[in-house]
Amino acid sequence: MRQTLTAAALTAAMALGSFGSAQAEDWPASGKTIQVIVPAPGGAGTGDSIARVLADQIANRLKASVVVDNRGGANGNVGATIAASSPADGYKLLFSWAGTLAVNPALYKKLSFDPQKSFEPIALVADVPNILVVNNELPAKSLAEFIDYAKKNPEKLHFGSTGSGSSMHLAAELFMAQTSTKLVHVPYNAPAMATTNLIGNDIQLMFQLVPGIAGQVKGGKVRALALMSDARSPALPDVPTMAELGQPTLLSSTWFALLAPKGTPAAILDKLNAVVNESLSDPEVKKKLAAMGAAPLGGTRQQLADHLAKETAKWGKVVREANIQIQ
């Protein structure tokens, strides 16, 4: 009896498996287009650039037609909501990042998608760390001197960000909480004017993202003190990491990941995971990412799920403790 049951279960499992793989074998069907939804306007920043490099790779490796569908708005919520309610047939994917996936659940009182429940994780793609940069006229030449200076001058130093709850804002909140310093938040709606004001000494520091400031650091217009990542950035190899300077928990980066609507067949997800990992080990792709100041990540689907859970908890705490809320 038990044997028959096992056998039945086995046949059922095999049938299911073959069903799944049959779907995955057909996928991607010729003549159908895979749409990668990017919840940001076209050409906007590193996220869109990485998405386009990845879309190009998926197209070449699967011999399929892949297009990037830009759906910007509301910190990525517009695009993520569209992706969450898209058919789970492998032809709609979501390329999103830390802000929309790990921060927005804490930031917004109500979201029309749940990053951990509305999507199937495919793979982590890349990550871009925050970097502490200060105006050249600031007397502090090192991280230790800076923390010391900030402690002696509470609420005198102003940092720019790209808005309440943005990566640059939260990195600063994390920094203040862990170093017991008080800095004043000055929000901007785009990084360009904040950077201009940083060079012009209207604001004194920023927790910029590496690709947005590497050129100004190299050109000597601002001073970089520390990178909020485990490893040094190839874009700025001379800048030490927070860990090297004795602050191993001051980590902050914007990571990018590929996901699919909930219920997309596992075989398709596996196939896409393999493609992402293959692409990330391609020297050409590595070169392109390095040029953008991004480090390739990759890994299994489970690793993305774990990373998402961990990051959601971490930033949720920062958001709650700093009492940031968006209606």
Added chain:
Amino acid sequence: MEIIEHLQIGFSTAATFSNVLYCLVGVVLGTAIGVLPGLGPVATIAMLLPVTFGLSPASSLIMLAGIFYGAQYGGSTTAILVNLPGESSSVVTALDGYQMAKQGRAGKALATAALGSFFAGTVATLLITLFSPPLAEIALKFGPPEYFSLMVLGLVASIVLASGPLPHALGMVVIGLLLGIVGTDVNSGTERFSFGTMQLADGINFVVVAMGVFGLGEIIANLENETTRSLMVKKVTGLMLSWAEIKGIAAPVLRGTAIGSVLGILPGGGAMLSSFAAYALEKKVSKNAANFGKGAIEGVAAPESANNAGAQSSFIPMLTLGIPSNPVMALMIGAMIIHGIQPGPTVMTEQPELFWGVIASMWMGNLFLIILNLPLIGVWVRMVQVPYHYLFPAILVFCGIGVFSLSNATLDIYLMAAFGLIGYVFRKLECEPAPMLLGFILGPMMEESLRRALLLSKGDPGIFFTRPISATMLILAVLAMVIVLLPALQKKRQEAFTE
């Protein structure tokens, strides 16, 4: 002579066969998308970005730059012919340009726009060549207080823009400010007037408002009375400018170029602001001031020169500091990064052939544009003679496509339709939409700068008066206000006396 050496490096890059070709492709594409309403350089460059992956960095930047300044040339065409600003910077051109077209002087208006743009483009390129680094320093002097005062000056100038009654203009500015409030507040993250829809969380796009109020409003008004319209376009006279007319526009073109070159350097919509500023200034200093809004050729010459000079000089912060002054420049920076070039102050020294190559290509591009645009005038003018019941559905379709291309959102199309109706109502009430649009652009920037400045000063408004640039601009704003109000007050007093 260092400068000759630089230009030699530049032209040795820009004047190769393939780069000349990419420059030409860029300006032709730019002209085309400029002519098509709503479809702007941002959407086009974003779409073309992947195509440039295969090109050399210099070729791709030369082409993308060509699209950008080419669009400034093309944008004026529909503004003049059908009162439909193809680009935000050509809104002001529509004010007098369309009136000129109604009087059968469309050809002259288009020629003025092309010649003004050419002159301004050439001069601004010369400025970039000679003074890029010192000019970039100006942008650094503009902190939040300076921006706030600049916006105050801009708002006062917006009242000067209107040719109708003063209370109407003030009311329209206020409506513009209110529309500008829609969206997420940067400081607190609170959504304002978004009615719970995510699509409004980032506010209303300027192009949606401009195309609705100007373009669609005009179409509705024309349909109301088609016969008068077909009468008006039949009598197209002379395409080229007379010597007297060229002499008449010389000074406005020079002033427009100067304003555009300076404002273009500032991050945050310099080119757009410069066309408004140039028009407002011209209206105050011109001997022909009474004709502004009724088809004054100076009202086309000044803003067209200003927006082209501004487009050109907005390259300065991008090329010298790696800071984008508008979304198009942000895309160009993206293109450089993809090619492994780190935009920043080092580009000039590490990649001189790229830096000077792009600048040299602007000289060529402006030349191509004038050669391309002058003969096209004859073609465009004939386009207006197409019967309106064929023309307007085509315009509507292009508007729809253009607006959808902004952010792939259908809500934008509905909004444009709603603003079309509103524009028609404004027309009936004799309220001019230009001051509203300026309020719409300046309001959010003014509010953010105000709050940023007060964050920096810990709530002390003295920051606006102690910083010299800011104080100077506030004084100018007060003076401008007095100039505007004085005639109105005198008139009131005269009326009072006669009674």
